[in-house]
Amino acid sequence: xxxxxxxxxxxxxxxxxxxxxxxxxxxxxxxxxxxxxxxxxxxxxxxxxxxxxxxxxxxxxxxxxxxxxxxxxxxxxxxxxxxxxxxxxxxxxxxxxxxx
Amino acid sequence: xxxxxxxxxxxxxxxxxxxxxxxxxxxxxxxxxxxxxxxxxxxxxxxxxxxxxxxxxxxxxxxxxxxxxxxxxxxxxxxxxxxxxxxxxxxxxxxxxxxxxxxxxxxxxxxxxxxxxxxxxxxxxxxxxxxxxxxxxxxxxxxxxxxxxxxxxxxxxxxxxxxxxxxxxxxxxxxxxxxxxxxxxxxxxxxxxxxxxxxxxxxxxxxxxxxxxxxxxxxxxxxxxxxxxxxxxxxxxxxxxxxxxxxxxxxxxxxxxxxxxxxxxxxxxxxxxxxxxxxxxxxxxxxxxxxxxxxxxxxxxxxxxxxxxxxxxxxxxxxxxxxxxxxxxxxxxxxxxxxxxxxxxxxxxxxxxxxxxxxxxxxxxxxxxxxxxxxxxxxxxxxxxxxxxxxxxxxxxxxxxxxxxxxxxxxxxxxxxxxxxxxxxxxxxxxxxxxxxxxxxxxxxxxxxxxxxxxxxxxxxxxxxxxxxxxxxxxxxxxxxxxxxxxxxxxxxxxxxxxxxxxxxxxxxxxxxxxxxxxxxxxxxxxxxxxxxxxxxxxxxxxxxxxxxxxxxxxxxxxxxxxxxxxxxxxxxxxxxxxxxxxxxxxxxxxxxxxxxxxxxxxxxxxxxxxxxxxxxxxxxxxxxxxxxxxxxxxxxxxxxxxxxxxxxxxxxx
Numbered sequence: 105x106x107x108x109x110x111x112x113x114x115x116x117x118x119x120x121x122x123x124x125x126x127x128x129x130x131x132x133x134x135x136x137x138x139x140x141x142x143x144x145x146x147x148x149x150x151x152x153x154x155x156x157x158x159x160x161x162x163x164x165x166x167x168x169x170x171x172x173x174x175x176x177x178x179x180x181x182x183x184x185x186x187x188x189x190x191x192x193x194x195x196x197x198x199x200x201x202x203x204x
Numbered sequence: 205x206x207x208x209x210x211x212x213x214x215x216x217x218x219x220x221x222x223x224x225x226x227x228x229x230x231x232x233x234x235x236x237x238x239x240x241x242x243x244x245x246x247x248x249x250x251x252x253x254x255x256x257x258x259x260x261x262x263x264x265x266x267x268x269x270x271x272x273x274x275x276x277x278x279x280x281x282x283x284x285x286x287x288x289x290x291x292x293x294x295x296x297x298x299x300x301x302x303x304x305x306x307x308x309x310x311x312x313x314x315x316x317x318x319x320x321x322x323x324x325x326x327x328x329x330x331x332x333x334x335x336x337x338x339x340x341x342x343x344x345x346x347x348x349x350x351x352x353x354x355x356x357x358x359x360x361x362x363x364x365x366x367x368x369x370x371x372x373x374x375x376x377x378x379x380x381x382x383x384x385x386x387x388x389x390x391x392x393x394x395x396x397x398x399x400x401x402x403x404x405x406x407x408x409x410x411x412x413x414x415x416x417x418x419x420x421x422x423x424x425x426x427x428x429x430x431x432x433x434x435x436x437x438x439x440x441x442x443x444x445x446x447x448x449x450x451x452x453x454x455x456x457x458x459x460x461x462x463x464x465x466x467x468x469x470x471x472x473x474x475x476x477x478x479x480x481x482x483x484x485x486x487x488x489x490x491x492x493x494x495x496x497x498x499x500x501x502x503x504x505x506x507x508x509x510x511x512x513x514x515x516x517x518x519x520x521x522x523x524x525x526x527x528x529x530x531x532x533x534x535x536x537x538x539x540x541x542x543x544x545x546x547x548x549x550x551x552x553x554x555x556x557x558x559x560x561x562x563x564x565x566x567x568x569x570x571x572x573x574x575x576x577x578x579x580x581x582x583x584x585x586x587x588x589x590x591x592x593x594x595x596x597x598x599x600x601x602x603x604x605x606x607x608x609x610x611x612x613x614x615x616x617x618x619x620x621x622x623x624x625x626x627x628x629x630x631x632x633x634x635x636x637x638x639x640x641x642x643x644x645x646x647x648x649x650x651x652x653x654x655x656x657x658x659x660x661x662x663x664x665x666x667x668x669x670x671x672x673x674x675x676x677x678x679x680x681x682x683x684x685x686x687x688x689x690x691x692x693x694x695x696x697x698x699x700x701x702x703x704x705x706x707x708x709x710x711x712x713x714x715x716x717x718x719x720x721x722x723x724x725x726x727x728x729x730x731x732x733x734x735x736x737x738x739x740x741x742x743x744x745x746x747x748x749x750x751x752x753x754x755x756x757x758x759x760x761x762x763x764x765x766x767x768x769x770x771x772x773x774x775x776x777x778x779x780x781x782x783x784x785x786x787x788x789x790x791x792x793x794x795x796x797x798x799x800x801x802x803x804x805x806x807x808x809x810x811x812x813x814x815x816x817x818x819x820x821x822x823x824x825x826x827x828x829x830x831x832x833x834x835x836x837x838x839x840x841x842x843x844x845x846x847x848x849x850x851x852x853x854x855x856x857x858x
Contacts, residue, residue: 126841135837146512194835 118145125160132184132194133186143173205252206267207707209295212253212303213342213356215245227328236318239331243314247307254300262716266419268294268348275351277375281414282429289416289447292348298717301553302345302485305560309477310338312681315470316568319677320575330370341478345485349417350406353486358399358448360479365392367474367547368466370702376465387465387505394459398449405442408435409493412456422492433497440493440500444507451537454511458784460534461518464526468571476533476567477560484540484556488549491718493613495547505545505626509637511538514782520651521778524581525570528652531565532592532607535641542634548625548667549718550711558614561692562606565685569600572674572682573656577667583655585663592671595679597657599686604653608687609647609746617693620739622699627738635738639745646749654757700735807856 118141125138136144154162188194219242227235228818257265271291280287295303314334321330340359347353369388376384410416412435415424428436447453452460463475487494487504489613494501512535519531536559543552572580576593592599606613609620619642626635673679695711755761768775777783830844 123845127838127845132837197838200835203833 108152108156112149115145115148115152118142118148130195130197132187132196133181135196136180136184139180140173140177143169143176205249205333205657206256206295207269208249208270209253209267209346210269210293212246212249212307212346213339214846215242215249216335216339216342218242218250220332220339223285223328223335224332227332230328232322232327233332236327239335240311240314240318242335243307243311246338246342247302247311250303250307253295254304257295257297258299258713261516262712264296265716266296268292268419275469277410279594280411281424282412282432283357283414285414287414287416289349289351291344292352292417293343293346294348294418295346295576296717297713297715298485298488298553299345301557301714303342306338306341306345306478307559309564309685310341310473312684313469313568315479316472316571316678316681317467319675320469320571321467322675324467326370333363333366333370334470336471336840337367337479341482344482350409350420351416353489354402354406354595355665357396357402357446357486358472359532360482361392361395361399361450364395364432364463364474364479365389366472367466368463370466370470373846374465375419376462380465382462382465384465387462391459391463394456395449398446398456401442402446403447405439405446408439412439418489418492421490425493425496428496435498436493440483440490440497441503443490443493443706444487444500444504447541448507450486451480452534453483453507453538453541454514457511457515457534458788459579461527461530461781462801464530468567468574471530472564472567475530476563480533480537481540481556481560482538484552487541487544488552488718491544494544501545501547503545505542505631505634507627508538508541508543508545509634509641510544512537512641513538513637513644516648517778517782519648520644521719521775523588525573525579525583525602525652526567528583528648529563529566529570532566532645535645536563536607537617539638539641542638543622543625544773546626546629546631546634548622548629550696550714551621551625553714553718554710555618556630558606558689558692559617561614561685562603562689563604565599565682565689566607567683568678568685569596572596573600575674576671577581577663578670579621580663583652586656587659587662587663588657588661588668589671590657592668593657593673595673595682599679599682600657601653603689604649606693607649608750609642609742610750611743612693614691614693615688616743617696619699620742621696621698623742624735624738628735639742642742643745643749645755646746650750650753651757654753658758700732701739715843781819816844 122138122140122142125141126135126148129135129138147169149171150162150166153167154160155191191193191199193199219238222238223230223235230238253267256265269292271293274290275289277287277289279285295801314331317330317334321327324330337360340356340363342356344353344356344360347356363450365388367388368391369385372383372385372388374384376382376387382390399500404415409421412432413421413424413428415421425436428857445456449456460475460480464471466475494504515531515534515538519535522528522531536555540552540555540559543549543555572593573586573589573596576589576596580586602613606615609616623635623638623642626632626638696708699708756764756767780786832839
C-alpha cells in the first residue's frame, strides 16, 4: 500500500499548481481548468483520509464535489462563451467592468 | 324635552355640515336661514327642557344623559377606585341659565349677523364657524363632567381663533402692526397657557380625588384628608388659571382687546356674552371644590377685583369703539370673578347673565354704528349720530345705563349683589376696588356714548351724509336685547329693596346647585338697611362717573386734553396700556426666542452634525475601500488566497 503521506503530498502539489494557475494565467478557460484541478486535489485528499479512517462520509463528499464541479464547469464555460461573444476575448485582464 | 338635551349641541353641528359642504353653492338667504334656524332649534329645545326642569321640585332639578362611556380608568385616587368618564350631558339650574343665555343671545346675534355680514366675503364660512361655536359652547355648559366641558372649552377656543382671524388678510393694529390673523394666533396661544394649567388641574383632580364629575366633586373633596389640602388649593388655582386664560383675567387678558379684530357679531357673541364667561361658569361649577379651598378663592377675589379696576382704566383712554367695549368686558369679567371669589356664586352668574344682555347689545350697537359709517371705528371721528341712527342710539343708551348700574336696569341689580357680597363677606378692600371700578365704568361708558351720539360729527362730511340706520335684521335684535337689558335684572331683586319680601327668583333657582354660599351674602333680612345704604353709595358713585363724563364730553366744562396734560404720566401709562404687551415681549417672548434660536442651533450643528459626521466617516472609509475593487478577477483570487492562508495560519497556530 502506498504511503498515504505521499498521496497527501501529491494532493498538496496539485492544489498549489491549481492556485498558481488561477493567479498567474490570463485565459479564462485555463483558470477554469485550474479550478477543476484544485477541486480534484481536494477530492484526492478526501479519498486518502477515507481510506485511513474507514467509513463512507468522505466518499459521499467526493461525490458531492464531483457533481458540483460538473455544474461549475457548465456555468463557468457558459459565462466564458457569453464573454467571448461580447468582447471577442477570454483574457480576464481585459475584463474589469465590475470596478469603482 | 328634558330627554332631548343631548341634541342641543347637535343642532348647530347640522348647520356646520350643511353650510360647510354646500354653503358656497347656496344663496346667502339660504345660508342665513340654515345658520339661524339650527340655533333656533337649539333655543326651542333648551327652553322646553328648562321649562320641564322648572316643574320638578327644587332638589330634584337634575337630569343627566350619556352618549356612552369615554375613558375608563383603572384604580385612581386615595382609595384606588375605578373611574369611568362618560360622554355625559346634564341639565341643572346652572346649566339651564347658561343654555338659555347662549342660545337666546346667540340666536339674536345670528339674526343680526345676517344683516351685518351681508356685504362681506365668506358669508357661509362665517356661519359655519359661528354655528360650530354654538355647538361647542353648548357642549361646554351641558357637559356633566370637566372633561366634556374641556372638549367644548377647546372647541370654542378654536372657533374664537378662526373668527378673530376671519378677515385674515386685513391689517388690524397699527400700534403693534398685527394683522387679523396675528390677533387670532395671539388669542389662541395665550389661551394655551391657561389650558395647560386647566389640564394639570384636571389630572390632579382625577388622580388624587378620583372624580371629574360635577355631582361628585364636592363629596370627593369633602373627604380629602388634611394632608391633601394644599393639593386641593393647587387644583383650585390651576383650574382658575385656565379660567384666567379663557375669561381674560390678569395676567392673561392681553388677547381679548386684540380679539376685536373679528367681525363685530363675533365680538358680541364670543368675546363678550358667552365664551369669555366660560371661566366664570366653570369656577361656579366647581364651587363645591372652592369652598374647601378658601385660599384659592381669595386669590380669585383679588385677581378679579384687580382686573376690574385695571381694565377699566385702560377703557378710559381707548379711542376705538370696540376696544373700549373690550376693556369693559375684561373689567366686568373681573367683577364676576370677584363675586365668585367672595363666595357670591349666584351674584356671579346673575351678573354673567345681565352682562350677556347689555354687553352683547353694546357690541351690536357698536357694530351698527360701524356698519352705518362703512367701517369707521375711531370714536374721535364720530359724533352726533343720534339723529341718524335713532334705534341704535336708544338701545345703546339703554345698555350704557344698564352697565353703569342705574336703577332699575339689569346691571344695577347684578352689580349691587356683587358689591353686597364683597362687603358682607368681609372683603372690604375688594368692595372698595369694585365700587371704584363701577365709577370708572360709568365714566368711560358715557364718554363713549357722548362721543359717538352727541355733539357734532368730527369725521369727513361724506361719511356723515351717508351714515344710515341699519336694516331691520339688525335693529330688531337690538331692540329685543334692549328690553332684556332693561328688565333682565328683575328676576333677582334683592329682598332688602322690597322691605324684606323675598322675590329673588334667580337666587332660589340656583340654590340647589351652588348652595346658599356665605350666609351673610345671601341672607338679606338682618343686613337690610346696610345693604340699602351700600346701594345708595354705589348709585352715587355711578352717577358721579356719569356726571364727570357729562362735564367733560357734553358740556365741555372741563377739557379732556387739559386733564390729560395735567396727569401726563398717568395718561401716557393708560394710553400705552401699561406697556403690558411690551413687557411680555421683553420678559417672555425675547427669552423664548433666544432659547428657540439656541435650540435651532443645537439641532442644526450638534444633532444634525452627528448625523452628517457619520455620513462623512462612511464616505471616507468607502473611498479607501473602493481601491480594492479593481475589477480584475486575479486580484480577487489573490486576496482570497491571502485570506484563506491567514485563517489557516491562525487555526494552525491555535
